[in-house]
Amino acid sequence: MRIETVTQELSLKRSVDSGTEQQRAAVQQIIRTVRSDGDAALLAYTRQFDGAELSDMRVTPEEIAEAYQAFPKEMAEVIKEAAGNISLFHQKQLRQTWTYTDQNGTMLGQKMTPLDSAGVYVPGGTAAYPSSVLMNVLPAKVAGVKRIVMVSPPGSDGRLPxxxxxxxxxxxxxxxxxxxxxxxxxxxxxxxETIEPVDKITGPGNIYVALAKREVFGDVDIDMIAGPSEIVVLADETAYPAEVAADLLSQAEHDPRASSVLVTPSRKLAEETAAEVEKQLKSLPREEIARKAIEDYSAIYVTKDMQEAVSVVNQLAPEHLEIMTEGALSIVENIRHAGAIFIGRFSSEPIGDYFAGPNHVLPTNGTARFSSPLNVDDFMKKSSLIMYSETAFRENADKVAAFARLEGLEAHARAVEARKEQ
Structure with a gap:
């Protein structure tokens, strides 16, 4: 793992995949075919891409029961406990409708309304993650979305994991x-014919899923176009190299384009962590994937002090940030850009991936500069409430009409003055 002294320009390479022209054309054709042929297109594409011959796409209660029989009971209990943690965290995010009335009797406010429906995409194959189901479904449930639809590609046996x-x-x-x-x-x-449309689509997928979400955005809302996973560890000499290395590799094993970065003012920690990464890589089941991520998209940056280290972190705006320093909590107030912040030695990133409660659907590719984790607000709409009093109207009608005429909108001005004349 390469070690660099920080200069003004960071050398870190990020993977941004907007698809090829051929991939975009293929996605556009698939969308057109589904819009024209409906279920027949879905069944044909499932046969073509997944090798599954289906007569009915909907999962039955019998299939759910069989899944419970095939799944370890102790893991089902773990999933239940994680679901409780995730629901509790997201319940704290709920915002209520509010209003206020000013001195002249005008009532203003904001009405919160859940979306009618949401669709959750769950990848198949080796990327079939039960945790993604919880993280996408439960915020919608807490928000009050009545209809939640899940889609996922079947195996060649026509079943879901x-x-x-x-x-x-x-x-x-x-x-x-x-x-x-x-x-x-x-x-x-x-x-x-079988699947009714939804108002919003969330959930990760391959490049074809990402491109399709980009294509349909505007007709339906989406969560984000997510890139490969990222982690930045901000650490000082008090951190343990073996633990830092393990956390860096926890994201590198996701994808050969994942990014794992250590930022530290300690040259000693940098060198010992680099050695640990190499040592741990050799025994990692997904070594080939993780090694490519470490070699192509990862780095260790050595800074002159902690202040510069924090500046580097804000420049990177990572998806996941771990702070493994003395007085870690005091550093948080200086972090401006990060999707999720893990504070202290015992807050390893997988704690957030699976169990703690905050959402693991996070902004990538530096978009933490302006966006947030998936949350309850993503499944709610806000409507402004305006109930003007007669007193306020009489006080302000001329001002409103004048503003309308300033913009050349005479009918706007007359709409106000019509009431004034009455």
């Missing part, structure tokens, strides 16, 4: 379909 179905049942999903890829996104956005 037991862990995914168990997590979906624990989270309270009642509508699950065995369909994936760009075709699933199109079905959620525009509907078919």
């Amino acid at each position: 037991a862990g995914v179905l168990v997590a979906a049942d624990i989270a309270g999903v009642e509508e699950i379909y065995k369909v994936g890829g760009a075709q699933a996104v199109a079905a959620l956005a525009y509907g078919t």
